[in-house]
Amino acid sequence: MAIRQQQERGAPVLEVRDLTVEIRTKRGTITPVDRLSFTLRGGEVLGLVGESGSGKSVSMMALMGLLPAGAARVTSGTAFLGGTDLLSVSPKRLNSMRGGVVSMVFQDPMSALNPVMRVGDQVMEAVRVHHRGLGRKGLRARAVELLELVGITDAGERMNAYPHEFSGGMRQRVMIAMxxxxxxxxxxxxxxxxxxxxxVQAQILELLQDMKERIGSAIILITHDLGVIAEIADRVMVMYAGGKVEEAAVQPIFDAPRHPYTASLLASMPKLSGAVTTMRTIPGAPPDLLALPQGCRFNPRCPLADGRTECHTRAPELVHLDGGQQSACHFPAEVEKAFSRSSDQIEEGGERA
Amino acid sequence: MPRILEVTGLKKHFPHRSRNTLPWRPRTMVKSVDGVDLDLEVGETLAIVGESGSGKTTLARTVLKLYEPTAGRIVLDGADITEHSLRRMTPIRRNMQMVFQDPVGSLNPRAEVAAIVEEPLRVQGMRPAERRRRVAEMLELVGLNPGYGSRYPHEFSGGQRQRIAIARALSVDPKLVVLDEPVSALDVSIQAQIINLLVELRRELSMSYLFISHDLGVVRQIADRIAVMYLGRIVEEGARDDVLLAPKHPYTQALLSAVPIDNPALRGVRRRRVLAGDTPNPANPPTGCPFRTRCWLATDTCATTAPELLSVSPTQRVSCHVATEPPQTR
Structure with missing residues (x-):
């Protein structure tokens, strides 16, 4: 398959350009994903970070064609995966790609698995959809092999179990096998x-890493937890209110973030080392997508926006900085200075959440 | 320091009928809390940490007598409340309040915020005029506009709803507040605001907190002491820094080592102790030490005898045969 060949490390596997999603709500139309572009490279883990409502899940659902029909729709953009645009292919073709060249692991393995179907049958179904020629015996052997691969002991016997007989971690292993x-x-x-x-999280992160090495898939990992990012991501994309605000390799994200939102997130994370002081907070809450602030969407919560008219009038474009880092801030060079100041300054101003 | 809470030998067992049990067979019991001793000083925060199924929430609810204890003694502010009836508990509840994890589920969606915050005051018999004044005062205290009293919970963000829940709990001026994962449902940026608020309020109002959490980073920000629970028992308890910096129980060590660290440069460098398997089913716990099935230090003794919680220093207690052995025999 053409896509497999492109998978050498570093070569683009998935290229998303200007993805925009609109959702009609009772109060009006919102844009939970606004002109999102990114490239996923072969063999990498791309971390996608943001708070609830930042658009991280919606954008991935859009790529998988899993947005609820009727209410939400993709209004622009392309997403090329090995020569096929995921956003414009027929539903039938997309259906054949899901679980084949692109697959998904969800947060809650209990609701993602069918509760009245044996685990083995579910794994076999996942295999069968893309290997029509395989007989029942072959399917079963492959399913057992997959369950063993994800670290389920006595896989042959466990094939006959139902999801509720598995613990949360085991269920997530099954999801990863599928x-x-x-x-x-x-x-x-x-x-x-x-x-x-x-x-259990530590086990699953290890497994994901291991599976990536074995089958050579590139992984997009959505999380709100920067600790998980630090453990497993190669590159990081930070989203806020529907747009990408920063992208960089994982080390610079933690060492020298160039967007105040990334820096704020890092600063407000409870840590297990260092002195225990009053926690740095991000004032306010993420904006209502129906009433976005003028200019930069982060300006009501940003320590850099005080007294700077640009931030309040003009939406910043994503700029490319050295080392491949991208930031959607008018003042990326000021971020470091602003966040090394005393911790109480950032707490001033802004309405509390 | 005087003690606000003293719990001894507390047990809470729930009946459990498994699929294979016939109706005339004796029912097995799930020992959610199985012999817990703890005490809390005035103005102190004790964090209970543990993973799902460890019994931390059951412990919190039993301490508040939301569940009837199976055995043990609960002494609140010098008075034994273990045997108190529901009616006798009512006046005592003004001294013990609770904040729940889910700020959506714990607020009545059809009640105005003022009515929500006012409810404990009404139960305690405060007059309406005084109640209104107190509600405005409480909203202001937790950082909300007092004018928001006539709004409904859905008009607020998650963080604001948790502020409302805190205002409600603190309205009656309690001496003890039990907080069950109060920031777990919130985004990181909001989490920090609520933690700071809780720390500030405790200092201002000189309350004691029993803080239930699975997140060691959060616990570090707020706790004076930490108790680690595993399968219904406390396996280690001590001053915050003792437990976090010099954990003695293998489970505490594994738990700490599983927390992701926010430095990609340390990836692969740090030695991680990844525990095999999952927490055993509380309905069918292992014999002897509850942790022995996942413990890399387990000996024959661990399979037969349950270890007791013993002091290893004036500020730290551990329940482990190996960790509490005298050094010369180790």
């Missing part, structure tokens, strides 16, 4: 560890 069944070029994992305990 997502990996056809060695997809791209796996989209939407908060795969959020519903899990921290000791």
């Amino acid at each position: 997502a990996a069944a056809n060695e997809p070029a791209v796996i989209i994992a939407d908060e795969p560890t959020t519903a899990l305990d921290v000791t």
Whole structure:
């Protein structure tokens, strides 16, 4: 398959340009994803970070063709995966791609698995959809192999179990086995560890990393947890109110963020080391998508926006900085200085959430 | 320091009928809380940490007598409330309040914010005029516009709703507040605001907190002492820095090592202790030490004898045969 060949490390696998999604609500039309562009490269983990309502899940649902029909629609953009535009192919063709070249792992494995179907049958179905020729015996063997691959012991026996007989971590292993069944070029994992305990999260992150090495898929990992990003992502994309505000390799995101939102997120994360002081906060709450602020969408919460008219009048474009870092801030060079100041200054101003 | 809360030997067992049990067979019990001792000083915050199924929420609810304890003793502010009836509990509830995890589910969607905050005051018999004044005062205290009293919960963001829940809990001026994962449902940026608010309020109003959480980073920000729960028991308890910087129980060590660190440069460098498997089913816990099935130090003794919570220093107690052994025999 053409897509498989493009998968060498570093070569673009998925190229998304100007993806825009609109949702009609009772109060008006909102744009939860606004002209989002990014490139996913072979063999990498691209972390997608943002708070609730930032558009991270909606944008990925749009790529998978999983937006609720009627209420939400893609109004512009292309998303090329190996020569096919995911956003304009027929639903039938997209259906054949889902689970094949691109697959998804969801946050809640309990509701993503069918509760009245044996685990083995579900994994076999995931394999069968893309391997029509395989007989029942072959399917079963492949399913057992997949379950073993994701670390389920006694896989042959566990094939006959129902999802409720599995723990949360085991269910997520099954989901990963199904997502990996056809060695997809791209796996989209939407908060795969959020519903899990921290000791189980460590296991699942290790497994994802391991699966990536084995089958060579590129992974888009959606999370709100910067700790998870630090553990597993190669590159990071930060979203705020529907748009990308920063993108960079993982190290610069933590060492030298160039967007005040990224810096604020890092600063307000509870840490296990360093002195315990009053926590730095981001004043206010993410904006109402029906009443977005003028200019930069982050300006009501931004320590840099005070007294700067640009921030309040003109929406910043994404600029490319050195080292491949991108920032949608008018003053990317000022971020570092603003966040090394004393911790209380950022708390002033802005309405509390 | 005087103690606001003293809990000894607290147990809460729930009946559990498994699929294979016949109706005339004795029902098995899920020992959600199985012999917990803890105390809380005035003005102190004790955090209870643990993973799902550890019994931390059941412990919190039993302490407040929202569940009837199976065994043990609960002494609140010097008075034994273990046997108190529902009616005798009512006046005592003004001293013990709770904030829940889910700021949507814990607020009545059809009640105005003022009515929500006022409810405990009404139960405690405060006059209407005084109540109105107190509600405005409380909203202001938690950083909300007092004019918002006539609005409904859905008009507020998650963080604001949690502020409303805090205002309601604090309206009766409680001495003890039990907070069950109060920031877990909130975004990081909002989480920090609520943590700061809680720290500030505790200082101003000199309350004690029993703070339930699975997030060690959050706990570090607010707790004076930390108790780690596993399968219904406290496996380690001590001053915050003792537990976080020098954990003695293998489970605490594993828990800490599983927390992702916010530095990609340390990836692969840091030695991580990844625990195998999941927490055992509380309906069918292992014999001896509850943690032994996942413990890399487990010995034969661990399978037969349950360890007791023993002091390893004046500020730290551990329930582990290996960790509490005298050094020469180790």
